[in-house]
Amino acid sequence: MEKTSVLFKKALLGFVGAGYVCLVLMSMMFLSVVLGVCLVRLWVEEPVKIQERMFFDYTQVNPYAVLDLGYVKGGKMDKVVPVGHVFNVRMVFVMPESDYNREIGMFQVIAESVSSNGDLISSSSLPCMLRFRSHPIRLMHTFITGVPLLLGIKNEIQIVNLPLLRYKELHYPRTQSIKISLVPRAGVPFLPQLYEAKLVLTSQLPWRKNLIRNWKWTFYVWTSLYIYLTFLVVLVSCFRSVMFPSMTTASSYQRLAISDVYDEEPERVVSARDRPTSENLKRWRQARSKRKAMLMGGGLSDATSMSVTRDEDASMSTEEVGDSESVCQ
Missing domain, CATH: 2.60.120 (Jelly Rolls)
Structure with missing residues (x-):
């Protein structure tokens, strides 16, 4: 159902866009015909x-x-x-x-x-x-x-x-x-x-003006066609957003998404590199403080604490080596 609704929406948008483009082109054609006929009428003389x-x-x-x-x-x-x-x-x-x-x-x-x-x-x-x-x-x-x-x-x-x-x-x-x-x-x-x-x-009429008058329908067609092509080139070159609004909005969205990706990527890399080093530094400081506290005491407790601290130091050293390797990679 979701695929069908998506296809229906796309088809509806396509028909709406085609109708909009046809409306713009027909409006330009009507304006071109009116201007072409008026210009030829100003040029062609009629007999009295x-x-x-x-x-x-x-x-x-x-x-x-x-x-x-x-x-x-x-x-x-x-x-x-x-x-x-x-x-x-x-x-x-x-x-x-x-x-x-x-x-x-x-x-x-x-x-x-x-x-x-x-x-x-x-x-x-x-x-x-x-x-x-x-x-x-x-x-x-x-x-x-x-x-x-x-x-x-x-x-x-x-x-x-x-x-x-x-x-x-x-x-x-x-x-x-x-x-x-x-x-x-x-x-x-x-x-x-x-x-x-x-x-x-x-x-x-004189023979030149009479010739132009006899061919006035041909001049109507070609003058209107030239004006229509001129309007079309100007519209596509300078007013593309009027004729193709969906394409301009999609391209603007794509540009914004690409710029956001480029802006976020450096921050992500820096945070990935900095997070392991800061956590390891905290752990190393905690272990160091514990060793100092154990050295200040004595007896068996000191020996056991020393063994415990040695085990912790070994584990910390292995973790630091792994973290350093991950950072180097």
């Missing part, structure tokens, strides 16, 4: 994507809308699009399939990128119109989608996607705003009806 609704001012002859790309950060004006990115600007029009829009036909869309100084960086002008559908096709489409149209699930609309600008953002001048204007075609003062207008701005 902005989607904003545009509201045109129809009080003007040529309605326009402006999207501001600058914002204040820490008391300083910062830009949305980073330097070196190639960004694309496109407009998405949601237009009703009305007779009015079909009769208007073409209209012009003008896009301008303006710097903070008010200078024109880039501009483009593209025509836009609804996709043509003949009368029989419209009737067939209305017949097929009649129920969804009546239930409000589907609407009679067309979505027009129009790419406008594409250029590279430079250090100077920086883009401050994008201006979109609607201009009717020549000879017609009417503008199309719009349900909604959205400006979509997307940027494209």
Whole structure:
């Protein structure tokens, strides 16, 4: 039973120690992954994507809308699009399939990128119109989608996607705003009806930064692994007591036991050598005092005492010789 209990205690301590080490290693792994991902995110740039609704001012002859790309950060004006990115600007029009829009036909869309100084960086002008559908096709489409149209699930609309600008953002001048204007075609003062207008701005990274972004998961893994190995080396080298507390306590106990043994051994040797000599000296002094007392008396008692003392002296001499031999050994 005792052996079984001892084995059970050792196994329990082993499981507790293994769990403790696993907990420490998992904590270091979690911290390494967090630090690795944060460092790579600080290093890797992401492309910019902005989607904003545009509201045109129809009080003007040529309605326009402006999207501001600058914002204040820490008391300083910062830009949305980073330097070196190639960004694309496109407009998405949601237009009703009305007779009015079909009769208007073409209209012009003008896009301008303006710097903070008010200078024109880039501009483009593209025509836009609804996709043509003949009368029989419209009737067939209305017949097929009649129920969804009546239930409000589907609407009679067309979505027009129009790419406008594409250029590279430079250090100077920086883009401050994008201006979109609607201009009717020549000879017609009417503008199309719009349900909604959205400006979509997307940027494209330089090829080096794009390569790093495509391999960012690989950088996540290797950076986290390097940080984990660094933490492991530092922990084993400088904080071994945190990871292996039982080993440190056992080694300290062993050192204390060895030092106690070395401290006690000289005292034991000296006492073993000194004890026989002191006892023999006491016996020799007692025998000497007895002889003196007997010499002071006389007669038969003296003779008998002398014989007794001689026997005692012989026994004492033999004991002293044995003790001296033991001391020499």
